[in-house]
Amino acid sequence: MAKSKPRVNFIHQIIQNDLNKEIHQHIHTRFPPEPNGHLHIGHAKSICLNFGIARTFPGTCNLRFDDTNPEKEDQAYVDAIKQDIHWLGFDWQDNLFHSSDYFEQLYAYAIELIEKNLAYVDSQDADTMRTNRGTLTEAGVDSPYRERSIAENLSLFTAMRNAEYANGTHVLRAKIDMASPNINLRDPVIYRIKHTPHQRTGDTWCIYPMYDYTHCISDAIEGITHSLCTLEFEDHRPLYDWFLDNISIKAHPRQIEFSRLNLDYTVMSKRLLTQLVTENHVSGWDDPRMPTISGIKRRGYSAASIREFANRVGVTKKQNTIELSSLEACIREELESSAPRVMAVLKPLKVTITNYPQEQSELLLAQNHPKDPEMGTREVPFGRTLYIEQDDFMLEPDKMFFRLAPGREVRLRYAYYLTCDEVVLDENGQVCELLCRYDPETKGGRSPDGRKVKATLHWVSAEHAIQAEVRLYDRLFNHPNPLANKDESFLEHLNPDSLQRLTACKLEPSLASASIEQRVQFERLGYFIADCVEHSARTPVFNRIVTLRDTWAKLNK
Ligand code: ATP
Numbered sequence: 111m112a113k114s115k116p117r118v119n120f121i122h123q124i125i126q127n128d129l130n131k132e133i134h135q136h137i138h139t140r141f142p143p144e145p146n147g148h149l150h151i152g153h154a155k156s157i158c159l160n161f162g163i164a165r166t167f168p169g170t171c172n173l174r175f176d177d178t179n180p181e182k183e184d185q186a187y188v189d190a191i192k193q194d195i196h197w198l199g200f201d202w203q204d205n206l207f208h209s210s211d212y213f214e215q216l217y218a219y220a221i222e223l224i225e226k227n228l229a230y231v232d233s234q235d236a237d238t239m240r241t242n243r244g245t246l247t248e249a250g251v252d253s254p255y256r257e258r259s260i261a262e263n264l265s266l267f268t269a270m271r272n273a274e275y276a277n278g279t280h281v282l283r284a285k286i287d288m289a290s291p292n293i294n295l296r297d298p299v300i301y302r303i304k305h306t307p308h309q310r311t312g313d314t315w316c317i318y319p320m321y322d323y324t325h326c327i328s329d330a331i332e333g334i335t336h337s338l339c340t341l342e343f344e345d346h347r348p349l350y351d352w353f354l355d356n357i358s359i360k361a362h363p364r365q366i367e368f369s370r371l372n373l374d375y376t377v378m379s380k381r382l383l384t385q386l387v388t389e390n391h392v393s394g395w396d397d398p399r400m401p402t403i404s405g406i407k408r409r410g411y412s413a414a415s416i417r418e419f420a421n422r423v424g425v426t427k428k429q430n431t432i433e434l435s436s437l438e439a440c441i442r443e444e445l446e447s448s449a450p451r452v453m454a455v456l457k458p459l460k461v462t463i464t465n466y467p468q469e470q471s472e473l474l475l476a477q478n479h480p481k482d483p484e485m486g487t488r489e490v491p492f493g494r495t496l497y498i499e500q501d502d503f504m505l506e507p508d509k510m511f512f513r514l515a516p517g518r519e520v521r522l523r524y525a526y527y528l529t530c531d532e533v534v535l536d537e538n539g540q541v542c543e544l545l546c547r548y549d550p551e552t553k554g555g556r557s558p559d560g561r562k563v564k565a566t567l568h569w570v571s572a573e574h575a576i577q578a579e580v581r582l583y584d585r586l587f588n589h590p591n592p593l594a595n596k597d598e599s600f601l602e603h604l605n606p607d608s609l610q611r612l613t614a615c616k617l618e619p620s621l622a623s624a625s626i627e628q629r630v631q632f633e634r635l636g637y638f639i640a641d642c643v644e645h646s647a648r649t650p651v652f653n654r655i656v657t658l659r660d661t662w663a664k665l666n667k
C-alpha cells in the first residue's frame with residue numbers, strides 16, 4: 111500500500127498556534143467512548159485523530175470511558191473497546207480513566223452551582239418539562255420551582271442523593287436562561303434520579319450526572335487541552351463553556367468540532383448496530399459485514415489499512431459521506447503488493463486428464479507473487495484428477511467466452527495446456543465432469559511450437575486438495591443511505607445476499623498451515639484470510655476480504 115503522507119488538518123493548525131503562543135506546553139487529548147456497544151469505523155477516525163495528535167506534537171491522549179448511563183453500559187463493552195484500540199495500534203499507557211471516577215467531584219461542583227444560585231431542583235414531571243422547554247421559535251417557560259431557595263435546593267438535592275425519592279420525581283437543572291435561542295442553554299438537566307446499579311460504582315449512587323455536565327468537567331479534571339468532538343456538539347459548546355466558567359476549576363479545555371465519518375451502504379450508530387446484533391440480523395458485533403472495528407478486523411482488514419483510510423479521509427468541518435469502496439481500496443492496495451498468491455477453487459468442477467498416468471502425481475513450481483520474485487516460489491501438486499472453477503467452463507460458449515469449452519485448449523496456471531474432449535452430464539443434465547487431455551510438452555505453461563491459448567485457469571489437484579468453507583461478503587445494505595426514508599426501517603434495506611457461504615471449496619495444500627494473520631490472494635478470486643473465530647486445521651473457514659477489482663462500482667452505477 112502506498113502510504114499517504116500524514117495530512118495536516120485545521121485542528122493540527124489550531125494546536126500548533128496554541129503551542130507557538132505558549133498557551134500550552136504539552137498537548138493533551140482524549141478519546142471518550144461510552145461503553146454501550148462496540149466501536150465502529152467512525153470511532154476509528156476519532157481514535158486516529160486524538161491518539162495521532164498525541165504522537166505528532168507530542169503529547170498525551172487519555173482513554174476515558176464516559177460511563178454515566180448505567181442502564182446501557184457493560185464491562186464487556188469496556189474490554190472490547192480497549193482491545194479494539196490496541197488492535198488499531200494505539201495505547202493510552204497509564205492514562206485510563208472513567209467519568210464514574212469523578213462522581214464525587216461532579217457532585218461537589220453541583221453543590222457549588224446550587225450555592226451560587228446557578229442550579230435548582232425541579233419537580234415538574236418529564237412531560238411538563240419538555241413542553242415548557244419551548245421550541246426553536248418559541249421561548250421556554252420558567253419552572254414554578256425555579257426560584258426555590260438555595261437552602262431548599264441543597265436539602266432536596268442531598269435527599270435525592272440519599273435515595274429518598276423515586277425515579278423521575280426530581281432533577282437538578284442549571285439556572286441559565288429559559289428564553290435562550292440555544293435550546294441547550296434552557297436550564298439543562300444536570301442530574302437525574304436512577305435507581306440502577308452502575309457497573310463500576312455499584313449501589314453507591316442513585317443520581318447520575320448528565321453527559322454535557324460530566325464531559326466538560328471530566329476534560330478539565332484531566333487537564334485536557336483540546337477536546338475534540340463531532341459537529342453535533344457545536345450547539346453544546348456554549349454549555350460546555352458555561353459549566354467550566356461557573357465552577358471553581360482552573361482548567362478550561364477548548365472544544366473543537368469536526369465532521370463525523372459517514373460511509374455509504376452502512377449505518378454507524380451504536381444504537382442501530384446493537385439492534386442488528388440483538389435481533390440476529392448478523393452473527394454478532396464481529397460479523398465480517400459489520401462496520402465495527404471487530405467486524406472489519408475479522409473480515410481481514412489490517413490495522414494499517416484502517417489508519418491509512420482515516421488519513422485519506424482527513425478531518426474537516428464539512429459533512430459528507432465517504433464511499434465504502436474507498437475503504438476497500440485501502441486494503442486492496444496493501445494486499446496487491448503484500449499478499450502471496452495461492453490457488454483455490456470455490457465452485458469445483460471435476461476434470462479427469464485421461465492421458466495422465468493413473469496413480470502418478472508431480473510437483474510444479476509456482477510463483478508466490480508475479481511481480482515480486484523475492485516472495486519466492488512454492489511447489490503445487492498436480493495429478494490426473496483436478497478441480498477447476500465451474501464458471502471457467504461453458505458447454506455452449508458465447509462469443510465473449512474464451513475459457514474452457516468442448517474441443518477448446520486452455521492453459522492451466524503453472525502447469526500444462528489442457529484440451530476438453532468430452533463432457534459428462536449427471537442425471538439432471540448438469541455438467542459434472544470433464545474428460546480432458548494434457549500436452550506433456552507444455553510444462554510450465556509454454557508450448558514449444560508457439561501455440562497460443564486465450565485463457566489461463568487456476569486449478570487444484572483433487573487428491574491433494576483441502577476441503578474448506580469460503581465466505582463471500584457483499585454490502586450489508588442495498589441502499590446507499592439505509593436511513594434516508596424516515597417512514598421505513600433501515601432493516602428493510604438489508605441486502606439478502608450479503609453473505610454467500612460456499613462449503614465445498616478446494617484449496618491448494620499449502621493452505622493447510624494458514625495462520626489467521628496470513629492474508630493471501632486466491633488467484634483470480636480476491637483476497638482472503640482464515641476466519642479468526644471459526645477456522646481450524648480440521649474445518650478450514652476463509653473470508654473474502656475484498657475482491658481483486660472494484661467490480662461493485664461498475665455494476666451499481
Ligand atoms: P454512536 O452514535 O455511534 O454511539 P457516539 O458519538 O454516541 O456514537 P461515543 O462512544 O460517545 O459514541 O463516541 C466516542 C467518540 O467517538 C466521541 O468523541 C465521538 O464524537 C466520536 N465518534 C463517534 N462516532 C463518530 C464518527 N462517525 N466519526 C467520527 N467520530 C465519531
Ligand code: MG
Pocket residue numbers: 144
Ligand atoms: Mg454517545
